[in-house]
Amino acid sequence: MNARRVSAGVAAAAALLCVAAWAVAQKAEEPAPAAVTTTAAVPAAATDPVLEHGRYLARAGDCVSCHTAPGKPAFGGGLPMKTPFGTIVSTNISPDPEAGIGAYTEAEFARALREGVAKDGHRLYPAMPYTSFARVNDEDMHALFVFFRNGVQPVAQKPLPTKLPWPFSMRGLMMGWNWLYLDKGVYQPDAARSAEWNRGAYLVQGLGHCGDCHTPRSMLGGVKAATDKKGELFLSGAIIDGWYAQPLRHTDRPTMAQWSSEDIVQYLQTGRTGHTAAFGAMVDVVQNSTQHMSTQDLQAVASYLQSLGARPDAASAPPTPSQASLVAAAPQHPTALALRNGTVEGNSGAMVYLNNCNACHRSDGTGANKTFPALAGNSVVNAKDPTSLIRLVLAGSTMPSTTQAPSPIAMPDFGWRLTDADVASVLSFARSSWGNQGEAVTAAQVAKVRESLKPVAAAKAN
Structure with a gap:
């Protein structure tokens, strides 16, 4: 420009x-x-x-x-x-x-x-x-x-x-x-790319308008990169609707771009895979939009997303661990062994996890196939911005109900029973366990998200 x-x-x-x-x-x-x-x-x-x-x-x-x-x-x-x-x-x-x-x-x-x-x-x-x-x-x-x-x-x-109000009315x-x-x-x-890749780019950049949620914006509200040709900020993640819309490109952490084409298609058709599930605004996107798209088009979307941020020298560079690899190794991780043996400190994030999360997400953080998302290697757990993770614990969420997966399985809210310090400790524990590499969460971060949820709760009550 x-x-x-x-x-x-x-x-x-x-x-x-x-x-x-x-x-x-x-x-x-x-x-x-x-x-x-x-x-x-x-x-x-x-x-x-x-x-x-x-x-x-x-x-x-x-x-x-x-x-x-x-x-x-x-x-x-x-x-x-x-x-x-x-x-x-x-x-x-x-x-x-x-x-x-x-x-x-x-x-x-x-x-x-x-x-x-x-x-x-x-x-x-x-x-x-x-x-x-x-x-x-x-x-x-x-x-x-x-x-x-x-x-x-x-x-x-x-x-x-x-x-x-003025001047916004102008x-x-x-x-x-x-x-x-x-x-x-x-x-x-792009003549240098396949027909499938171009179809995926057309859908993601155009009607899918994925960048409108998953790309950060300037002070004036315009996306900082409208296409992959405009820079690495395109689909690099952004706060929207009080959630953190995950990066859809390769980064130094696990993202959807690392998934197999089969998993991406399954996620967009059903709102869940063997290891993760849709939440927040993506619930409506899956229910009202992507579940109705053809498998061929969703495969094209997968092809395009998998290419974003991929490094030409990826073969020689240390690979970012995929969720599949971390899930496979999780059962023998020291964290899983400590939880199973009960060798955890009384006031630790591990103890909060045992009392509130372990029954569904398990001691090895692998969850249950298409029912309880795995925490090991999960892109939401490892995200640089923990907003979505905090909100999920405080307010819960419900999976989409689709033709192929009609059961809207829900995660309950824990905001009523856990303090800000409890939430911070258990999330810090999850973000550093089973091979995860997320930063610690602070009680101040939890308090900020909790405060932002008050208008949402009031709106639902009315």
């Missing part, structure tokens, strides 16, 4: 400061929607291959999760997203001509998705990931238009408008933000 572009963009965008922070669609206080099934408006249209392709693409883009309020018709909008700058309400994208997008032409539809400009010309906030959707090609954009025009039941109710300021962060142009295949 040249200096002229930066200075011109900052001049308009500086007034936003962090208004685009919710470009990552922070929804820490919103009620989590259940899995939603779209309803066709015209049954006969189901035989239209273009419409069905559009339906598939809408699922790949997970449009329904943000544009459907809990208990309301699909794509009718109205989902409130509370942010530090006010509440953003998702719009109605059903084909109703008054309340929805039924009056949009195909060109206007494409402009909204690729440039963030509505039919009447007002700028959309980047909670709508148009910076990623800009990469969608013309054929797929046409199929999406056909689906939303003919394959969705019109919803006549118009959601409440988004009213942010949508025109988004022109400066777009100058900095919107790269126009559909995805261009």
